Amino acid sequence: MIPRLQGLFARYLAQNLHLSCPGPALGDRGQVAAVALRGSRLWISGWLMPGNWQLCDADGPVLPIPLDMAAPDGTPAGARGFSVSVPDGTGPLVLTDGVVRAPIAGPSEKLRRRARRALMPRFALCLARATPLVLRFLKSHDPSLRPRIRKALGLWVEPPAGRLDPALWDGPRPTPPAAARVTLVVPVFNAFDLLPETLERVVRHTDLDWRAIVVEDCSTDARVRPWLRDWAAARNAAHPGRVRLLENAANLGFIGSVNRALAEALAWDDPVILLNSDALVPPNWASRLIAPLGDPQVASVTPMSNDAENTSVPLVSRARPLAPGQGDAIDTVAAGFHPLAGLADLPCGVGFCMAIAPDWLRKAPGFDPAFGRGYGEEVDWSCRLRAMGARHVAQPALFVEHRGGASFGSAEKRRLIETNNRILQRRYPDFGLEVQRFIAADPLATPRLALAIAWAATGADPAPAPRPALPIYLAHALGGGADHWLARRLAEDCRPEGAGAAIVLRVGGPRRWRVELHLPDLPPISGETEDLDLVMRLLAPVARRKLVYSCGVGDPDPAGLPAVLGALHRPGDGLEILFHDYFPLSPAFTLLDADGRWRGVPAADCADPAHRAPGPQGQGLSLADWRARWHDLAARPEARLVVFSQASRAIVAGVWPDLAGRIETRPHRLLADLPRLSPPATPRPALGVLGNINQAKGLEVLAHLARLPGAPRLVVIGNTDPRHPLPASVTVQGDYARPDIPALARRHGIGAWTIPSVWPETFSFTTHEALATGLPVLTFDLGAQAEAAARAPNGHVIALPPEADPAQAAAALARQFDALFPPPDAPG
Structure with missing residues (x-):
């Protein structure tokens, strides 16, 4: 029992032991910011100036350092960041470009012992949580308990995923009041290539009675104003009073234009929809957007989009372009959601397409001119209203394509964002933390995934x-x-x-x-x-x-x-x-x-x-x-x-x-290219076992082999199942990456490999990887592992009698190893 617990604790440490210590400075050439121990690997990170940087041990280069990350703020021009990992125990290590040499050392053994002791109470608590599940599994052998046991033991490594909510599709659809009407506020500056489509979509797709206040902000494109005059005249000829066109004598910017329109919109008691000239609305959009405004606490509603910060699909704050027609195809899925289910509170509304309740608009009747020509103004407006008790919600049941940046050039957009973010940080220092909490919790996980799948279904x-x-x-x-x-x-x-x-x-x-x-x-x-x-x-x-x-x-x-x-x-x-x-x-x-x-x-x-x-x-x-x-x-x-x-x-x-x-x-391709290895200069090298080993992979065979008189020294490059503990004489490396194999083989003095599986594997990556090193590979006459070994000049297939037990298999394996590497007392 004690060896099993020790093995289990070793696996627990591999997942949960995290230590870090500062690394060396390299003068004006760089800085190793941290050398961190995470489980069985050392992670080395920092910044370096360009050069042929290598991480080396006593035998030579271990791995090159890819400078493939942005350097931290405050580093010299041209500096690049890096982060690499090696198996713990590799060393001593040196970071060098051929001129500068810096020794790399991980956390000391004293720190490691202290950290292991500190984790023991947590491990004991995990054991207590897992014990009832283990007892149930032993009684029922229910495979669904396995992941729950692993999670209870602190061994679950799968990244977290939120629970999907089926209520998104549930319930009868509300019918908007027959007299429902909305006022659209559309600021326009240039972007003529998109403007006709934007406004024609408003005409074709708005499913409520509507009026529009369009503000032409003195565009530099001479085509814009005449086209808008003709468009407004045509709309008003068919529906008198449908469009009011405001023409700015000078460029007021986004905020000035919107505030001018909002002042006029307050003359009516309708919901107001702020709509950018680069937002392409889908069929029957307006009733879905304003549906949550039936809650008197809701001040604004923002739809899902391909570019809308917290309501972006497929990922928060990641804008992605859409192919023609994709936006409407994605919205057909959104339209299947219940318009009042899945609503999520947002840190702020997003002004590209935002419905505003008229009562709340009167309490904050415009955006703050301190934000100049735009960006960040809706955050300020939202925060002011939240302080009065208002809510800003996302509407999963509507997806609106946002071409993004059509009103402002991308370079100007970046400048505006940087400037206005400083204002927001001064006024609302906790806002950034609120956004991070929203992202971490992601109350829109279900609709975001559903709409992202619809996106992928249309061609990504x-x-x-x-x-x-x-x-x-x-x-x-x-x-x-x-x-x-x-x-x-x-x-x-x-x-x-x-x-x-x-x-x-x-x-x-x-x-x-x-x-x-x-x-x-x-x-x-x-x-x-x-x-x-x-x-x-x-x-x-x-x-x-x-x-x-x-x-x-x-x-x-x-x-x-x-x-x-x-x-x-x-x-x-x-x-x-x-x-x-x-x-x-x-x-x-x-x-x-x-x-x-x-x-x-x-x-x-x-x-x-x-x-x-x-x-x-x-x-x-x-x-x-x-x-x-x-x-x-x-x-x-x-x-x-x-x-x-x-x-x-x-x-x-x-x-x-x-x-x-x-x-x-279809035979697999190897997952990594491995170099051929030179055997160690010793007549009796270690026998390596490649991969994670359980009972079917030959763990009991290894246990018997390790106990035989004159047995080879065994080194497992991987993990072992703690239910079948190995003798203390066996070295268990733990987690590894395939590029680590050559260095690990050299470190442990491995001169041959065994793949001791006792089932007929279907391919066996580890057999092919072991064969690729050129060292002898010993395997039993079973399945794909024997097929691969039989074809290779360094493969050795060991015949087993029918129904051989682990002890017999171990004895056969020992005989084959002794034939390759005779023990010192073997007759000459």
Whole structure:
């Protein structure tokens, strides 16, 4: 029990131990700001002047320093920032450009011991929280408890995602009063190329009675004023009094023009809508925008947009352009939301398209001229009203395209923002913190994700050619090789020549479904739910889709996954079923029996409990029924079965011979290029084990091997499952990155590798990575790992007797290692 707790505490430290110390100064060449220990890695960051900077150890360069970040304020011209990481224990390290040399040292051992002791009470509390869940898991073997146990133990590393709110679509739609009327305030300065479309959209798409006060602010473009006169005259001829055109004798700027119009708008008791000349309203927009003004506390309403600060889609405060027609397509999804559901309080309104309640407008009848020609004025106005008890809300049920910057040039916009932000900071010093709290909480997470998916469904960012169908992946949240493959595939999907976006439906997390949208140059936009109907609603706008099953291990209702995938797939959609493991063939995705032994591919009538599927209420499903459900999906006309080795192809075809013609073999590319390594100058080197190791990966084999007389020195480059502790003689490196492998092999004196998996892996990235180093690689005669080793000159395949136990496997592994590196007392 004690070794298990020690192993668990080591994993806890890897996730939660964070220490930092200052680094050295390099004179006028740079500064190492911090050397931080995070788990099992050292992060080194700071700024440097341009040069060929390297991080070196005693054996030479460890890695180059990419100067790919902005330098902090106050650094010399030309300086660039950097941040790199190396495995903890690498060293001593030196940062150098060939001239300057600076020693790099992490936190001292004294600080580390103190930090480890400080984390012990927290770890004990985590254990106490996790114990009831562990007991439930031991009784029920419910896989949905695994992520909850990991989270309770402080081991959950998945980035947080908000809970999705199904109420966004609920309830009957209110009908606006028949006499409802709005007053539009439209300031105009230049931007003639966009102006006709903006105003024609107002005419075509406004679904309430309206009047407009248009202020022409002495545009320098001579076309603007005559065109506006003709446009206003035409509107008034059809509807007398519809448009009032105010022509400034001199340029007043945005604030002066808007204040002039607002003064006239106060003559009526209508809601006022401030509308920029670069805002393109969609059909039936006005009734949705003013709907929240029925609450007397609401002073202003701002719609969602592609460029509207806190109501921006797909991400807060990230403006992105739209292709023609995208704005209206996104709004068709927004129009399906209930106009009074999902309303979120904002720190301030956004003046590009903002409805204003007339009663609150009378209390603050204009913007402060101190803000010059514009930018920041609506923040000041909003804060003044909030101090009187007003609310400013976002309207998720409306999406308005904002071309942004059409009234002011982008350079002038930046200057205005910098100047006016200083005024806001003096008046409202807490406003920035309020905005950060809003961003952190993101009460608009559900509509933001829904509208971002609609964006992706219409082609994401503008592209010169039609894009492929949008991929939707079903994947797990457990990490490993399948997750590394998926990360690379997502990056390819988001390229300009790809779909431009991708969606991941991830299982095995704290809630059953985690919906992730991946877009170029943005972090994933995600949310979680237990509600499958909500997931279907979110994905409904994706008309052209390609469904890809990656891995469903960890789902609480795995027997129901084929039906879910079947519901997501529609005739004509692409469908790929990937075999990163053998989950479609058995609930035991490694095909091992309950005792962890490999006895061949189980027959459909196998009674071993490992091959019987659990359900959310504890009901079981036979292996034959399990395979039948997956076979129904795999037999759809569009389905393709993708395997990554000939060994896995033989297994899948053996179970489903009628689908053998649909199987495609696509070996993976390595995730990193690794150099060939020179073996250490010792007759008996260490035996390295590459990757994270659990029971199926051969952990029990390693435990037996380490206890054999004359056993090789074992070094695990990765983590091990604390449920199966290894002897203290085994070195466990912990987390690593693939580029670290050469340096780690040198440090630990590794002269050979073993991939001790006891299940027939479907590809085995670690086997291929170990082979790429040129060192001998020992593996058992199973699956893709044996297939790869048998093809390589440095591969050594070890035959095992049928149903070999871990002790027998360890003995065979030891004999093979001794044949390569004879022990000192071996007969000559």
